[in-house]
Amino acid sequence: MLEDARARELLSFLSPGNRPDVRSQATxxxxxxxxxxxxxxxxxxxxxxxxxxxxPTHERCGALxxxxxxxxxxxxxxxxxxRALVHEVDLLPPLLRNLCDPECDFSDQICSVLSNLSRRTxxxxxxxxxxxxxxxGLAKIVEVFCTEGYNKKVTLHYxxxxxxxxxxxxxxxxxxLDKDRCVVQRLLPYTQYKGSCVRxxxxxxxxxxxxxxxxxxxxxxGPEVDILPxxxxxxxxxxxxxxxxxxxxxxxxxxxxxxxQREQDPDIRRMLLEAINLLLATKKGREVVRExxxxxxxxxxxxWEEDPQVGATCLKLIEVLISDEPEAGMxxxxxxxxxxDVERKLRExxxxxxxxxxxxxxxxxxxxxxKTPAGQGS
Numbered sequence: 178m179l180e181d182a183r184a185r186e187l188l189s190f191l192s193p194g195n196r197p198d199v200r201s202q203a204t205x206x207x208x209x210x211x212x213x214x215x216x217x218x219x220x221x222x223x224x225x226x227x228x229x230x231x232x233p234t235h236e237r238c239g240a241l242x243x244x245x246x247x248x249x250x251x252x253x254x255x256x257x258x259x260r261a262l263v264h265e266v267d268l269l270p271p272l273l274r275n276l277c278d279p280e281c282d283f284s285d286q287i288c289s290v291l292s293n294l295s296r297r298t299x300x301x302x303x304x305x306x307x308x309x310x311x312x313x314g315l316a317k318i319v320e321v322f323c324t325e326g327y328n329k330k331v332t333l334h335y336x337x338x339x340x341x342x343x344x345x346x347x348x349x350x351x352x353x354l355d356k357d358r359c360v361v362q363r364l365l366p367y368t369q370y371k372g373s374c375v376r377x378x379x380x381x382x383x384x385x386x387x388x389x390x391x392x393x394x395x396x397x398x399g400p401e402v403d404i405l406p407x408x409x410x411x412x413x414x415x416x417x418x419x420x421x422x423x424x425x426x427x428x429x430x431x432x433x434x435x436x437x438q439r440e441q442d443p444d445i446r447r448m449l450l451e452a453i454n455l456l457l458a459t460k461k462g463r464e465v466v467r468e469x470x471x472x473x474x475x476x477x478x479x480x481w482e483e484d485p486q487v488g489a490t491c492l493k494l495i496e497v498l499i500s501d502e503p504e505a506g507m508x509x510x511x512x513x514x515x516x517x518d519v520e521r522k523l524r525e526x527x528x529x530x531x532x533x534x535x536x537x538x539x540x541x542x543x544x545x546x547x548k549t550p551a552g553q554g555s
Contacts, residue, residue, distance in 0.1 A: 184223065191229040197241065204230070204244045211251035221258050227266045234271050239282060246286035253293035259300040269294075269307035277313060277321050279328045288335035295342035305343055315343070315352045323363050337367070337379020344386035353383060354393050361387065361397070365407040368449070374442050381448045384408070388455035391462075398456065398465040405456070405466065406430060408449050409474050411440035416477045425470030443484040450475075450490045457497050472498050 179187065189195075190203035207226055210216030220226050230245045249268065252258050262268045272290060275281045295301040308314065321327050322336040343349035353360045367380035384404065387393065397404045406427040413430055415437040423431050440446050453471065456462040475495050482488040 179219065188223075188225055188229060191226070191232075193232055200233070201241055201244070204233070204241060204248070208244050208248045208251075211248045214255075217252060217255050217258060220252065221261055224261055224265045227252070227261065231266055231268060231271065234275075242283055243286070246283050246290065250286055250289045250293070253290045256297055259294055259297060263294065263300055263303045269304065270311055273307055273311040273313050277317055280330070281328065282330050284328055284333060285331040285335065288333060288339060292335045292338040292342060295339060298345055301342055301345055304339075305346060305349060308343075315349070316358070319360055319363065332373065332376075334373040334376040335379070337373075337376040338382065339379070340364075341379045341382030341386065344383050350387050350390050353387050354390060354396075356396065356401070361402055361404070365402075365404065368407045368411055374445065377440075378442060378445045378448070381411075381445050381452070385448045385452040385455070388452045391455075391459050394456055394459045394462045398462060403427075405453070405469055405471065408452050409469075409471055412446060412449055412478050413437065413474050414439050414477055414481055416481075418473055418477075422470065422473045426473070427469050430474065439478070439481065443487050446478075446482075446484070447487045447490055450487065450494055454490070454494055454497070457494065460502065463497070463502070467498060 187203055187206060190199050191207070193200075195203075207220070207230060210220055230248055233241045233245045249262070253262060268290070272287045276284055276287050276291070278284070281287075291304060295304040305315075308318065318336060318340065321333060322340065327333065340349075340353075344353055352358070353364075361384070364380050364383060367377060368384070370377045370380070384407075388397070396402060406429045409427070409430055413433055415433060415435050418426075440449065453466065453475075457466055472495065475491055475498070479488060479491045479495060482491060
């Protein structure tokens with residue numbers, strides 16, 4: 178890594194008093210450091226470099242600002258740097274001042290940094306607090322996210338993962354689930370958004386997190402929101418169903434076209450299933466999901482699913498749907514107190530299942546690699 182004398186020289190080149198080309202070369206050098214664990218460790222121990230990177234974000238030199246923000250994207254991906262970036266560099270206020278500017282060229286990089294910084298619960302709280310303190314607010318972020326072409330220079334797709342991360346927190350979920358704001362209803366169509374799996378996955382993650390609030394299940398499943406068809410439709414395929422099965426489905430899931438495709442991203446399919454699973458935690462939720470004939474969609478998904486972990490998640494949902502109701506007093510599965518020894522055994526069983534699923538995944542991958550390409554002999 179850099180010797181002390183070279184480090185001091187490089188830091189001096191980042192000073193605003195230098196020529197733009199000198200600062201640009203120095204910034205490029207620091208950007209290179211952010212690409213390795215050793216480089217990030219050096220920067221974590223020399224916070225003055227991080228503070229120097231922040232200064233150009235106030236300026237008009239596009240290339241320089243872009244490189245600084247690219248560096249912060251890399252740095253924020255390293256969770257060991259989160260507290261330094263938030264507290265010692267005070268990164269959040271200048272980023273949030275530009276986030277919702279419809280003329281900002283760098284809002285995508287800002288979104289990525291904020292999404293990275295909000296992954297962990299502790300720094301997520303700092304991000305949410307800064308969003309409120311800087312006068313941005315969650316309402317504005319949702320408005321920007323849902324307004325097509327708000328900033329024609331960027332995509333703002335990473336606002337989706339940011340919203341998903343913020344709903345880790347009860348106060349984030351409380352905002353999204355506010356019955357007077359209609360935020361959930363605005364987000365639902367994005368479960369089918371074709372333009373970006375990042376945006377789509379961010380919304381599905383947000384909805385999944387909101388389903389942890391079991392007090393809202395009846396409202397979410399009721400006519401005001403009607404969340405279930407939006408969770409099931411990406412999981413539905415083109416399979417032919419019997420007339421009786423078809424009639425039992427919500428209208429939006431009936432008579433789907435022959436070219437209907439399921440969600441292609443296995444992580445998003447898993448989150449959709451997890452959201453439905455959370456809705457099954459309450460008696461009312463189980464009643465509605467059964468009444469809407471979700472079983473047939475999940476049955477066909479399980480036949481089609483090739484990802485072992487997603488398949489296992491789907492199977493658990495099916496088992497809940499076809500099982501008898503829990504005994505009186507245990508209807509809310511999120512409130513059931515599990516004895517420590519039983520919880521330990523269940524955890525060990527789940528770890529063993531995950532190990533076996535990972536082995537199955539690796540075997541499938543090895544089998545794919547060993548296949549002879551079409552048209553080539555052995």
